[in-house]
Amino acid sequence: MKIIDPSFQIQDVLDRKGFAARLEECGRICYKSEGLMDKDSALPFVRKIAAHGHNSVLEMAVASLQVQCGPAQTALLQVCQPKFLMIDQLDDGLLITGSIRSFRELYMRCPDNLLVHRCTAFLAGSHPYLFEGVWDAREAWEAEEGLAIRKLSIDEVEKLPASLLLRHRYVGVKFVVNRAVTHELVRHRPCSFLQESQRYCRYSQDKFDNQVTFIKPMFFAEDSEEYGLWVRAMAETEQIYLRLLETSTPQAARTVLPNSCKTEIVVYCNLEEWSHIFRLRTSPAAEPSMREIMIPLAKELRSRYPAMA
Ligand SMILES: Cc1cc2nc3c(=O)[nH]c(=O)nc-3n(C[C@H](O)[C@H](O)[C@H](O)COP(=O)(O)OP(=O)(O)OC[C@H]3O[C@@H](n4cnc5c(N)ncnc54)[C@H](O)[C@@H]3O)c2cc1C
Secondary structure: OEEEOOEEEEOHHHHOOOHHHHHHHHHHHHHOOHHHOOOOOHHHHHHHHHHHOOHHHHHOOEEEEEEEOOHHHHHHHHHOOOOOEEEEEEOOEEEEEEEHHHHHHHHHHOOOOHHHHHHHHHHHHHOHHHHOOOOOHHHOOOOOOOOEEEEOOHHHHHOOOHHHHHHHOEEEEEEEEEHHHHHHHOOOOOOEEEEOOOOOOOOOOHHHOOOOEEEOOOOOOOOOHHHHHHHHHHHHHHHHHHHHHOOOOHHHHHHHOOOOEEEEEEEEEEHHHHHHHHHHHOOOOOOHHHHHHHHHHHHHHHHHOOOOO
16 A cells, blocks of 8 residues: 655646646546546547536636627626626626536527627637537527627736636646545535546556555654554555455445545636635634645645735
């Protein structure tokens, strides 16, 4: 068995890659199949995922659209009650940020709404593979006077005034933590998540070095009796898990794995939600293993974005 410390990585390099690369790299965490990525793998991966309905992968990339439009069109959009989108009024229209999934599903619900139709046509025009089965290019309408759409780059989003920056800048963080911490992380509902799957991952395989990895608990000093007991429990559990895998599937064998098991999870949300998470998860009332990872992350993100509370 392997024992490692918890860690996190802010996905800022990934943010600057295209939609497909972001979706693939996050999606492959579930299967721990990052080793299969190459220059041609992203599009087939994303197509397959979308066709299979593994929908949360499509939440892992957002687009910020500056939509020039009038008050009548804005009012009509509100009638659709867009979900999971950040929408703010600008002088000459709207700033709309949403994930690929939220744009796809908004179109499926309100295909006849002018702004929804235009935003979908704009995104599907440059990324047709993201809207396969949802959007048909033949559905394009005549150009509408006074309506224009432009996608903001990450650099442009980063230069927005504080109130807009906090709502429209989405930041992904990949955590390597134990499963008790991820049980708590996934309670934060405005976030999107993708997590290493114990149903698909078989830790007896070579790519896992044929062993189970555990996160070192911060509760026990390494030379204490308690730490010794914990190591013994993990070693015995690993033995039983590997034995079960000889005759059972990973989803059956995982039933013996404990909270200390290492897992990877991507948490993706805007800076406003990160501020909320930090308020709850760095306070003295929070779980100590959560604080262990959240306090340094909060320090890092707040230094990058001083507008965060
Ligand atoms: C110290 C501590 C102890 C805890 N103990 C327990 C426990 O014993 N048992 C347990 O089950 N949970 C426990 N929790 C989890 C806690 O109750 C929350 O579910 C979790 O922290 C998510 O935070 P949140 O609900 O504030 O906001 P998030 O889910 O992060 O949502 C962010 C914001 O969105 C809004 N929002 C999202 N969804 C809704 C909604 N459906 N209705 C209205 N507003 C919404 C709210 O404004 C919210 O502030 C604990 C959390 C902490 C920090």
